[in-house]
Amino acid sequence: DTGVSQDPRHKITKRGQNVTFRCDPISEHNRLYWYRQTLGQGPEFLTYFQNEAQLEKSRLLSDRFSAERPKGSFSTLEIQRTEQGDSAMYLCASSLPLHDPTFGSGTRLTVV
Amino acid sequence: GENVEQHPSTLSVQEGDSAVIKCTYSDSASNYFPWYKQELGKGPQLIIDIRSNVGEKKDQRIAVTLNKTAKHFSLHITETQPEDSAVYFCAASTPQFSGGYNKLIFGAGTRLAVHP
Numbered sequence: 001d002t003g004v005s006q007d008p009r010h011k012i013t014k015r016g017q018n019v020t021f022r023c024d025p026i027s028e029h030n031r032l033y034w035y036r037q038t039l040g041q042g043p044e045f046l047t048y049f050q051n052e053a054q055l056e057k058s059r060l061l062s063d064r065f066s067a068e069r070p071k072g073s074f075s076t077l078e079i080q081r082t083e084q085g086d087s088a089m090y091l092c093a094s095s096l097p098l099h100d101p102t103f104g105s106g107t108r109l110t111v112v
Numbered sequence: 113g114e115n116v117e118q119h120p121s122t123l124s125v126q127e128g129d130s131a132v133i134k135c136t137y138s139d140s141a142s143n144y145f146p147w148y149k150q151e152l153g154k155g156p157q158l159i160i161d162i163r164s165n166v167g168e169k170k171d172q173r174i175a176v177t178l179n180k181t182a183k184h185f186s187l188h189i190t191e192t193q194p195e196d197s198a199v200y201f202c203a204a205s206t207p208q209f210s211g212g213y214n215k216l217i218f219g220a221g222t223r224l225a226v227h228p
Contacts, residue, residue, distance in 0.1 A: 004155070033215070042118075042201045042218030043156065056215065091155050100146060101216070103155030 004104035006092050012110045013082055020078045021107045025094030032075050033101055034067055035091040036060065043091055049075060050097075082111045114139040116204050118219025125192050126227055133222045135202035136184040142204040145178060145185045146216065150199045159200075160187070192226045199223050 005024040013019050025032050030051050035043035046065070047057045051072040061067075064082075069075040079086055089108050093101035115138040125131050137145075143164035148156035162169045162176045162185065169176050173192075178185040189196055203216040 040221070042116075042203070042221050043216075045215040045217070048215060058215075093155075100158050100161060103148075103157070105153065105155045 004092055004094050004102055006090075006104040006107050008107055009105065010108045010110075012112060015084060015111055016081055018078065018080045019082060019109065020076055021090055021092075021109075023075045023077070023092030023094075023104060025074070025092070026102060027073075029094035029096055029102075030072065031095045031097065031101070032069055033093040033095075034075070034077055035093065035103075037089040037091055037106070038087075046077075079109075082109075084111050087111045114142055114204055114206065114217040116202060116217050116219040118202050118222060120222060121220065122223045122225070124225045124227065127192060127194060129192055131187075131189045131192050131196070131224055131226075133187045133200055133202070133224075134184060135186070135204075135219050136182075137204040137217075138183065139204070139206060140180075140183065141206045142217075143207060144205045145176070146203050146205075147174075147176060147187050148201045148203065148218075150201065150221075156201055189224075192224075194226050194228055197224055197226045 007022045033048040034046040037043040046061050047067050049069040052069050064080045067077045089106040091106045093103040095101040118135045146161035149159045150156045162178050173190045175188045199221045201221050202219045205216050
C-alpha cells in the first residue's frame with residue numbers, strides 16, 4: 001500500500017486549455033474526495049464519491065469542472081477552459097466509511 | 113453551512129515551549145474535529161482527532177480539547193521540536209445518516225515555526 005497517488009504532481013497550462021488530473025486511492029477505500037487548496041488557505045471540499053457514485057458536489061465545482069470514478073477505483077478531475085483563478089493545489093483523499101481520510105500529495109496547477 | 117475559524121495564522125516558539133492553536137466552528141451538528149499537519153509539498157496528514165463524546169484526547173506530546181457548548185476546540189503541542197514546524201489545520205465535519213462523514217470544513221491554517 002503506497003497511499004493515495006496523484007498524477008501529475010505539477011501542471012502548467014495556458015488559459016483556455018483543458019486539463020485532467022488522476023487520483024489512485026488506497027485500494028480498499030470506497031470513498032474518494034477532491035479538495036482544492038489555494039495559497040495560504042485550508043483545503044476546500046469539491047466533491048466526493050462512494051464507489052462509483054458521486055454523492056455530493058460543492059458549489060465551487062462550476063460547470064467547467066467534472067469528476068469521474070468509473071469503476072469505483074481511480075478518479076479523474078477535469079477542468080475545461082481553464083482560468084487563472086483555477087490555479088491551486090488539487091488534493092485527493094480516500095477513506096473507508098467512519099474512518100479518517102488519507103490525503104495524497106496533490107497536483108499543483110498553474111494557469112498562465 | 114459550517115464555518116471554521118482558526119487562530120493564530122502564524123505562531124513562532126522556541127524549541128521546548130508549548131504551542132496552542134484555537135479553532136471555532138459554527139454548526140452545532142458538527143461532532144468530528146480532526147487536526148492535520150501539512151509540510152511543504154505534501155498533502156495534509158492527520159495527527160489527532162476528537163469526537164464530541166469526549167472533551168480531551170492526548171497522544172504523546174499532542175493533545176486536543178473540545179468545548180461543545182462554546183463551539184471551540186484547541187490543539188496543544190508540548191515540548192516543541194524543530195520538526196514540528198509546519199502548517200496545521202483544524203477541521204470540522206457533521207455525520208451522515210448512512211454513517212461516516214462526507215466532507216471536512218477546514219480552517220485557514222496556522223504556520224508554526226519552532227526555533228532551535
